Amino acid sequence: MIIRQGLFIGTCVFIAVLIELTLLSRIGIPGATPDLVVVTVVAIAFAMGPVQGATSGFAAGVLLDLSPSSDTIVGVNAIIYLIIGFVAGFWIDPRDRTLPIMIGITALSTSAAALGTAIVDTALGGDRVNWAEVPWITLSSALYGVLLSALIIPLIARLARPFLPDLSLS
Amino acid sequence: MFSRRTRIILSVLVVASLSFVILDLRGGDGPFSSARSAVSSIIGGIQSGAALIFSPFTGASEWWGTQVDQSGQIRELTVENERLSSALVSSQNDIARADQLDALLRVASVGRYLVTPAEVIAVGPSQDFAWTVTIDAGSLDGLEADMTVINGDGLVGRLLKVYNSTSTVVLIVDPVSSVGGRVAGSQEIGIVSGTGRQNSLEFQLLDPLGEVNPGDAVVTFGSKDGRPYAPGLPIGEVVDVTGSAGQLARIATVRPYANMSQLSVVGVVVKPPREDPRDSVLPNAPVVTPSPTPSTTSDPSPANEKETAATPAPSGS
Numbered sequence: 027m028i029i030r031q032g033l034f035i036g037t038c039v040f041i042a043v044l045i046e047l048t049l050l051s052r053i054g055i056p057g058a059t060p061d062l063v064v065v066t067v068v069a070i071a072f073a074m075g076p077v078q079g080a081t082s083g084f085a086a087g088v089l090l091d092l093s094p095s096s097d098t099i100v101g102v103n104a105i106i107y108l109i110i111g112f113v114a115g116f117w118i119d120p121r122d123r124t125l126p127i128m129i130g131i132t133a134l135s136t137s138a139a140a141l142g143t144a145i146v147d148t149a150l151g152g153d154r155v156n157w158a159e160v161p162w163i164t165l166s167s168a169l170y171g172v173l174l175s176a177l178i179i180p181l182i183a184r185l186a187r188p189f190l191p192d193l194s195l196s
Numbered sequence: 197m198f199s200r201r202t203r204i205i206l207s208v209l210v211v212a213s214l215s216f217v218i219l220d221l222r223g224g225d226g227p228f229s230s231a232r233s234a235v236s237s238i239i240g241g242i243q244s245g246a247a248l249i250f251s252p253f254t255g256a257s258e259w260w261g262t263q264v265d266q267s268g269q270i271r272e273l274t275v276e277n278e279r280l281s282s283a284l285v286s287s288q289n290d291i292a293r294a295d296q297l298d299a300l301l302r303v304a305s306v307g308r309y310l311v312t313p314a315e316v317i318a319v320g321p322s323q324d325f326a327w328t329v330t331i332d333a334g335s336l337d338g339l340e341a342d343m344t345v346i347n348g349d350g351l352v353g354r355l356l357k358v359y360n361s362t363s364t365v366v367l368i369v370d371p372v373s374s375v376g377g378r379v380a381g382s383q384e385i386g387i388v389s390g391t392g393r394q395n396s397l398e399f400q401l402l403d404p405l406g407e408v409n410p411g412d413a414v415v416t417f418g419s420k421d422g423r424p425y426a427p428g429l430p431i432g433e434v435v436d437v438t439g440s441a442g443q444l445a446r447i448a449t450v451r452p453y454a455n456m457s458q459l460s461v462v463g464v465v466v467k468p469p470r471e472d473p474r475d476s477v478l479p480n481a482p483v484v485t486p487s488p489t490p491s492t493t494s495d496p497s498p499a500n501e502k503e504t505a506a507t508p509a510p511s512g513s
Contacts (some may be wrong), residue, residue, distance in 0.1 A: 043239075044239070044242060044243065044246055045246075046321060047239075047320070047321070048243050048246040048247050049250045051319040051320065051321050051322070052250070052316075052318075052319050057322070058321070058322050058323050059321035059322045059323060061321070061323065076202070077201075077202050077206070080205070080206055080209055081205065084213060087213070088213075088216070089235070090321075092228065092232050092235040092236075093235055093239050093330075094232070094236035094239065094240060094330045094357070094363070095320045095328055095329055095364060096320045096321075096328060097324075097328045097356060097357075097366065098320075098324050098326065099217055099220045100216045100217070100219070100220040100231075101212075101213045101215070101216030101217035101218075101220060102217060104212075104213040104216060105213035105214065105217070108209050108213060139323065140323045143324060143325070144325065147324075150217070152325075153371060153372060154326055154370070154371045154372060155325045155392075156325065156371065156392040156393070159325075159392065159393070167323060
């Protein structure tokens with residue numbers, strides 16, 4: 027089960043990183059790049075749990091940091107997405123897993139990712155972050171997060187079903 | 197609160213990411229250059245394929261307009277019509293790419309730069325605040341780090357990292373980028389640095405008494421051996437000057453000629469010209485007939501200078 031879950035997480039994360047870097051960052055819409063990777067990580071956390079969320083966040087962050095179109099410090103995205111994946115999976119209350127609540131948490135997560143990158147980058151002495159742009163980037167990434175999550179969360183929940191332990195027994 | 201397994205997994209992941217950060221911050225080649233190059237060779241190939249599939253969505257911005265117009269008809273159209281309209285979209289896309297390649301060839305031939313064409317296959321997300329893109333050419337195509345990257349409109353950036361078949365380009369609008377610039381038609385030089393916004397650069401004159409006016413064109417000053425920046429490439433047009441002559445900090449805002457959010461076909465200058473092409477590469481620059489013998493004893497630059505001074509500064513595209 028663990029190996030199959032790992033393969034599922036790896037595939038989802040890899041496809042999300044690929045689509046984000048080749049398609050979403052190039053369609054030229056204003057503000058932040060629609061953060062498909064964070065939405066996918068959060069969707070995995072919702073569907074599978076906090077540990078799986080943290081693992082997929084770590085994998086996605088490392089892949090994004092190492093991919094050739096980024097010049098970030100390796101590990102920064104990894105730790106931010108790791109925390110987001112864990113918190114999202116831990117936070118969601120099993121009793122009210124309604125789509126609006128999950129979309130709200132996702133929007134918070136995408137803006138937290140944008141803000142977190144800016145803060146960590148500045149704290150580590152990077153001189154790239156333009157703080158005048160940060161509020162707009164944060165806000166727009168929340169908006170795109172809402173749009174993407176309405177699609178991705180049900181999709182991942184559906185796809186993840188065969189990889190989950192049988193919940194009907196418990 | 198959490199199970200023992202959860203705690204172990206979490207702490208391993210956190211420690212791993214923190215140590216990645218610390219290792220990478222040490223700078224230099226670091227332990228990640230081989231990891232990065234491995235990831236780039238895996239992802240790069242897939243990205244080239246994906247970029248080709250996605251090109252109708254990322255290439256021509258006017259595509260969205262035509263698509264909205266057609267949306268009403270599409271419901272009634274037959275499968276045949278859909279096939280035809282998708283063929284139309286891809287041929288429009290091809291025409292746009294051919295135009296970009298034409299413009300690139302013009303810049304390369306006028307300035308006598310030897311360029312290797314490449315295509316942008318991925319762009320870093322804007323949340324990283326870095327303006328970096330990946331192109332589908334690498335060390336196998338003869339590219340090396342710190343080569344100049346241009347497109348048909350002007351300077352785009354320089355190569356930051358070169359892998360086997362892909363390379364990372366840092367664009368001139370990236371906040372860490374700075375380029376030696378010269379006001380076209382004069383000798384005023386300065387530093388053009390990125391601001392992190394896609395349509396503005398900061399041009400700081402070295403001489404506080406220097407003359408610079410809105411509408412002036414800025415070209416690259418050129419680095420030693422043409423690296424990282426070859427000389428004479430159009431950077432952009434001055435749109436605003438803050439601070440009056442004599443003030444300590446005179447900063448001009450420059451709008452780059454190249455549209456940084458719509459990059460597709462770019463060229464990497466593998467060999468800069470033997471002579472500085474001065475201002476001849478600028479859009480609607482006076483046509484300077486190149487001297488047939490480059491080794492002529494008379495200095496060609498005064499004649500060149502006069503011709504440029506006689507015409508008003510180019511107003512850009």
